[in-house]
Amino acid sequence: MSDVKPFVLDFDLVSGFCTSGKVKPTQRRVSDMVAQFANETAARAMVEGGDPLLYEFYGLDLPEDDSGVLQFGTTILYPGKVGEEYFMTKGHFHTILDTSEIYYGLSGHGMMLMETPEGQVDWKEIGPGEALYVPGRWAHRSINTGTEPLVMFFVYRGDAGHDYGTIEEKGYRKLVVERDGKPAVIDNPKW
Numbered sequence: 568m569s570d571v572k573p574f575v576l577d578f579d580l581v582s583g584f585c586t587s588g589k590v591k592p593t594q595r596r597v598s599d600m601v602a603q604f605a606n607e608t609a610a611r612a613m614v615e616g617g618d619p620l621l622y623e624f625y626g627l628d629l630p631e632d633d634s635g636v637l638q639f640g641t642t643i644l645y646p647g648k649v650g651e652e653y654f655m656t657k658g659h660f661h662t663i664l665d666t667s668e669i670y671y672g673l674s675g676h677g678m679m680l681m682e683t684p685e686g687q688v689d690w691k692e693i694g695p696g697e698a699l700y701v702p703g704r705w706a707h708r709s710i711n712t713g714t715e716p717l718v719m720f721f722v723y724r725g726d727a728g729h730d731y732g733t734i735e736e737k738g739y740r741k742l743v744v745e746r747d748g749k750p751a752v753i754d755n756p757k758w
């Protein structure tokens with residue numbers, strides 16, 4: 568068991584930020600994810616045009632080898648599109664595949680796109696006051712389908728780990744794009 572002492576952290580309910588500055592978020596920009604977007608040409612043009620920030624998330628300095636630890640924080644995913652595809656997180660499986668994760672919507676609106684290694688796919692909308700359970704074995708990617716930042720609080724087993732391998736190579740089986748001003752889930756042509 569790790570020797571972590573009890574502690575309190577502040578996360579703003581609307582912005583998602585730790586306003587006291589006790590912890591700092593990690594940022595991912597379009598340049599970190601060019602190959603993850605269906606329209607790589609549009610992604611490269613956005614990198615040239617200033618490389619916008621897609622999202623930021625907190626990861627706490629907790630032991631990563633202890634199944635008793637819970638990792639938690641907020642994800643702040645900005646609104647926008649690359650081509651017709653909404654801003655999204657990279658997405659990942661957990662290295663310990665059967666570990667789950669819980670998200671709680673604080674502000675903004677979006678979707679969680681999920682799939683299993685066997686090819687089951689699912690997606691759920693998430694908004695303020697809604698708790699979303701991502702079961703073990705399901706890769707998960709957050710997508711901002713709204714016009715405000717999508718802010719969610721998350722918790723997962725601290726030793727779960729992040730496995731990006733298959734997703735970085737092939738992406739997800741589905742894409743979430745804007746069609747006629749509304750979100751639509753379509754097949755990923757790269758699959």
Ligand code: M6P
Binds near residue numbers: 657
């Ligand atoms: C959430 C959690 C984290 C994850 C982060 C960024 O905050 O699921 O585990 O690291 O989103 O997502 P990704 O690792 O897919 O970039």
Ligand code: ZN
Binds near residue numbers: 659660661668707
């Ligand atoms: Zn996760």
